[in-house]
Amino acid sequence: MFRILSLLLLTVLPLTLFAQTRILVLDAQSGDPIPYVSLKGNNIAAYVVDEKGQVSLSLEQPTEMRFSHVAYESKTQTVPVSGTLTVSLQRAENSLSEVVVSSFDTERPLLEQAAGIARVSEADLFRFDETSMVHAFNTKPGIRVEQRAPASYRISIRGSSLRAPFGVRNVKVYWNGVPFTAADGTTPLNMLDLSNLENTEIIKGPAGSIYGAGNGGVINFSSSQDINENRISSDLIFGDFGMTRYRFGLSQKMEEGGIKVSYVKQKADGYRDHTAMDREVVQLTGHFRPSENQRLTTQLLYSDLFYELPGALTASQVEEDPSQARPGSAAQNASIDQQSMYGVVSHDYQFHPNFSNKTSIYINTVDFENPFNLDYKKETQFSYGGRTSFTYDAIWGSIPVRLIGGGEYQFSKTAAQNFGNRAGQADTIRFSDELQSTTAFLFQQVEAELSEQFLLTLGLSENFSSLDIARNIDAIRGMPSQARRTFDPVIVPRIALVAKLNATAAIHGSISSGFSPPTIDEVRTNEGTINLDLEAEKGINYELGYRSSFNQGGINVDVSAFYFKLDETITTFTNDQGVVLFRNAGATDQKGIEALVDYALIRNQLTFIQELKLTHTFTGHYFTFANFVQGENDYSGNDLTGVAPHTLVNQIDIRTRPGFYLNFTHQFVDDIPLNDANTVYQEAYHLLNARTGWRGSIGTTLDLEVFAGVENLSNASYSLGNDLNPFGGRYFQPAAPRNFYGGIKVGLKY
Structure with missing residues (x-):
C-alpha cells in the first residue's frame, strides 16, 4: 500500500x-x-x-x-x-477606422463621423513641456490657441477668436460631459492643468444642433478613466524663466470602482517683465458602480490662479526691448487673481441593451479680481446647470436607427463691481451690477444606417437665452438702472451624410447652422456701457471631407473643405481710453481647407527603432469681410482680422526598443492681419520645438521617465497672441526666445 x-x-x-x-x-x-x-x-x-x-x-x-x-x-x-x-x-489607434470618438453624443469610429473633428491625446500633450495646452493644440489643422501671458488663453477654431480680446468665447467647452462654458458665454479655461485633460475631442465649426450656442465649435475635455490599479505617481518639471511644475497623484482601486486624487502646483517668472504666474489645482475623482447597469462618477475641481498681465507693445517698443511690459502695467498691478470650485455628479444608466441615459449636474463658484491699467474689477459668481441625454437604438423596417434626445440648462449669477485703480489698489467705486445669465436648449438627433455604406444624421435644437443687468451703483449717471435682453428663440438644424467607400475609407458631407449671442462681457464693458443692441452672430456651414487609412493604419489621411457664411459678425475695437468695445460687422465669408496626413516609416517591435512616424497638417483659411462699413471706412473684401491664411505643421516621432524617444515639431504660421484695415501684420514665422527622453519600467512596479526639451529652437521672433485693432498701436505680445526645460516622472504600483 x-x-x-x-x-x-x-x-x-x-x-x-x-x-x-x-x-x-x-x-x-x-x-x-x-x-x-x-x-x-x-x-x-x-x-x-x-x-x-x-x-x-x-x-x-x-x-x-x-x-x-x-x-x-x-x-x-x-x-x-x-x-x-x-x-x-486591439490595434493601436492609428487607423481612422479604429479611432472611436463620442462627438455629437454618439460613440462611433471617426470614419463614420460627418464633421471636422480633431483629437488631442495625452501623447500629443507629452510632446512638449506639459505646462500648457498651447503647442499641442496648435499642431491640429484649423485650431490655434494663443497665450499672450502665462495662463492667459484665447482659442480660435476656424478664426473664431476675432471677438475675443481676452478669454475664450464663441467656443462651447465641456469637461467630462458637463458644460464648462458658463451661462454668460465665457470659459475659465486657465483654471485647468494638463493633468485634468487626458483626452480631447474638438468639433470644428458650428455644432449647435446638439451643443447649443457657439459658431466656432465644441471642445470636449475628458479626464475620467476607469481606475484599474493602485498607483502613486509624481512629476517634477523645471525650465528657464523660473518655471517649475510639481504634480502628485494617487489612484486607489476599490471593489466596485475607485478614487483618484491629484495635486499640481505650477509657477513661473515669465520671459517678459510682469508675467509671473502661480497656479494650484486639486482634482478628486470617484468612480462607482451601484449595479451592473449603473455608473456613478463624481468630480471635484479646485483651482487657485494668479498671473500678471504685461500688456501689449508698439512696434518700436518691441524693437527696443521685447521683454518689457507695457508702461504702467506693473505700477497698476495689472493681473488676474481667481479662485474657482467646480463640482460634478454624473450618472449613466443602461435601462435596456438598446436604451440608456446619461445625466450630469454641476455647481461652480468663482472669486475673480482683476486690477488693470485703467480700472479695477471684482466679481463673485455662483452658477449651476446640467445636461441629460437619452439614446435609443431601434430598427425601422430594415433600417437600424439611433435616436438621441435631451436638454441642457445653465444659470449664473454674478456680483460685479468696477473701481478706479490707484497704484494697484481698488479706489472709488464706479459702478456695481448684479448680473444674471440663463441659457437652455433641447436637442433631438436621428442617425439612420440606410445601408452598410450610408449613414444619415438629422439633428435639431431649440435654444433660449437671456441677460439681466441690475445696476445698483452708477457713479457716472448717479442713479440705479435695470437692463434686460431676451434673445429670440433660435432653431438650429444639421444634416450630415457619411458614405463608406470601403472598410477604411469614407467621404462625408454636412450642412449645419450655428448662432452665438454676445457674452455678458461684450454687452457690459469695462467703462460702464451696456450695449443691448449687440446682435447674436448667425451662420451656416457647408462641409465636405474625406478620411482613409492604408497599410493597416500605417498611413492615414483626413481632408476637409468648408464654406462658412456668417452674419452679424461681432468684432472688437478700442476707444481712445484703451477700453475694448464690440460691434456687429455685417457679414464674413470663410472658405477653408484642412488636411492631415500621418504615416509610419518604421513600425517593428524587433528593431532598435520600433517606430518612426511622420505627421503633416495644413490649414488654408481664406476668410474675408463680405460687408463691413464703419463710418467712412469700407473694409469689405479685406482679410479677416487675426487669421493666418496658411499654417503648416510637420512632426517626427521616434521610439526605440531600449525606451529612448524623440519628438520634433516644426510649425509655419503665415502673415496675420492685426487690424480691420489690413495695414498692420504680424510677420510669418517658423517655430521649432523638440523633446527627448527615456521612458520605461524598472522591475514590475516602478515606471520611470526622464526627459528634456527646447522650445523655439531657432530663436524666432514671434507672438503667440496679438491685440487686434488696439488704440495707440499696441499690437504685439512677444513670446519667449529659445528656452530649455527638463523633468522626471515616477509611478509606483502597489
Whole structure:
C-alpha cells in the first residue's frame, strides 16, 4: 500500500510543481498571432512571447498581467495557473477606422463621423513641456490657441477668436460631459492643468444642433478613466524663466470602482517683465458602480490662479526691448487673481441593451479680481446647470436607427463691481451690477444606417437665452438702472451624410447652422456701457471631407473643405481710453481647407527603432469681410482680422526598443492681419520645438521617465497672441526666445 501511495505521489507531484499556462496572443481583427508581445505582472519576472505569438509560464497562483506591444493597445488580464489562454489585442489607434470618438453624443469610429473633428491625446500633450495646452493644440489643422501671458488663453477654431480680446468665447467647452462654458458665454479655461485633460475631442465649426450656442465649435475635455490599479505617481518639471511644475497623484482601486486624487502646483517668472504666474489645482475623482447597469462618477475641481498681465507693445517698443511690459502695467498691478470650485455628479444608466441615459449636474463658484491699467474689477459668481441625454437604438423596417434626445440648462449669477485703480489698489467705486445669465436648449438627433455604406444624421435644437443687468451703483449717471435682453428663440438644424467607400475609407458631407449671442462681457464693458443692441452672430456651414487609412493604419489621411457664411459678425475695437468695445460687422465669408496626413516609416517591435512616424497638417483659411462699413471706412473684401491664411505643421516621432524617444515639431504660421484695415501684420514665422527622453519600467512596479526639451529652437521672433485693432498701436505680445526645460516622472504600483 505504501509503495502504491508513494508511486502516486511521485507521479502527481511533478505535475503540480511544473503545471504551466500556455498563452497565445492574437490580433483581434485578423486573428493572426502577434510576435514579441511583452507580459508584466506584480512581483514576477517579465516574459516575451515568441515569433508565433506563444509563451509558456509557471505560476503559483492566478496573476494579473499586462500585455503590451508598440502597435497594439495594452491590455490587463488574469492568467490562470494552468491550461491555455488566448488573448486578443486591439490595434493601436492609428487607423481612422479604429479611432472611436463620442462627438455629437454618439460613440462611433471617426470614419463614420460627418464633421471636422480633431483629437488631442495625452501623447500629443507629452510632446512638449506639459505646462500648457498651447503647442499641442496648435499642431491640429484649423485650431490655434494663443497665450499672450502665462495662463492667459484665447482659442480660435476656424478664426473664431476675432471677438475675443481676452478669454475664450464663441467656443462651447465641456469637461467630462458637463458644460464648462458658463451661462454668460465665457470659459475659465486657465483654471485647468494638463493633468485634468487626458483626452480631447474638438468639433470644428458650428455644432449647435446638439451643443447649443457657439459658431466656432465644441471642445470636449475628458479626464475620467476607469481606475484599474493602485498607483502613486509624481512629476517634477523645471525650465528657464523660473518655471517649475510639481504634480502628485494617487489612484486607489476599490471593489466596485475607485478614487483618484491629484495635486499640481505650477509657477513661473515669465520671459517678459510682469508675467509671473502661480497656479494650484486639486482634482478628486470617484468612480462607482451601484449595479451592473449603473455608473456613478463624481468630480471635484479646485483651482487657485494668479498671473500678471504685461500688456501689449508698439512696434518700436518691441524693437527696443521685447521683454518689457507695457508702461504702467506693473505700477497698476495689472493681473488676474481667481479662485474657482467646480463640482460634478454624473450618472449613466443602461435601462435596456438598446436604451440608456446619461445625466450630469454641476455647481461652480468663482472669486475673480482683476486690477488693470485703467480700472479695477471684482466679481463673485455662483452658477449651476446640467445636461441629460437619452439614446435609443431601434430598427425601422430594415433600417437600424439611433435616436438621441435631451436638454441642457445653465444659470449664473454674478456680483460685479468696477473701481478706479490707484497704484494697484481698488479706489472709488464706479459702478456695481448684479448680473444674471440663463441659457437652455433641447436637442433631438436621428442617425439612420440606410445601408452598410450610408449613414444619415438629422439633428435639431431649440435654444433660449437671456441677460439681466441690475445696476445698483452708477457713479457716472448717479442713479440705479435695470437692463434686460431676451434673445429670440433660435432653431438650429444639421444634416450630415457619411458614405463608406470601403472598410477604411469614407467621404462625408454636412450642412449645419450655428448662432452665438454676445457674452455678458461684450454687452457690459469695462467703462460702464451696456450695449443691448449687440446682435447674436448667425451662420451656416457647408462641409465636405474625406478620411482613409492604408497599410493597416500605417498611413492615414483626413481632408476637409468648408464654406462658412456668417452674419452679424461681432468684432472688437478700442476707444481712445484703451477700453475694448464690440460691434456687429455685417457679414464674413470663410472658405477653408484642412488636411492631415500621418504615416509610419518604421513600425517593428524587433528593431532598435520600433517606430518612426511622420505627421503633416495644413490649414488654408481664406476668410474675408463680405460687408463691413464703419463710418467712412469700407473694409469689405479685406482679410479677416487675426487669421493666418496658411499654417503648416510637420512632426517626427521616434521610439526605440531600449525606451529612448524623440519628438520634433516644426510649425509655419503665415502673415496675420492685426487690424480691420489690413495695414498692420504680424510677420510669418517658423517655430521649432523638440523633446527627448527615456521612458520605461524598472522591475514590475516602478515606471520611470526622464526627459528634456527646447522650445523655439531657432530663436524666432514671434507672438503667440496679438491685440487686434488696439488704440495707440499696441499690437504685439512677444513670446519667449529659445528656452530649455527638463523633468522626471515616477509611478509606483502597489
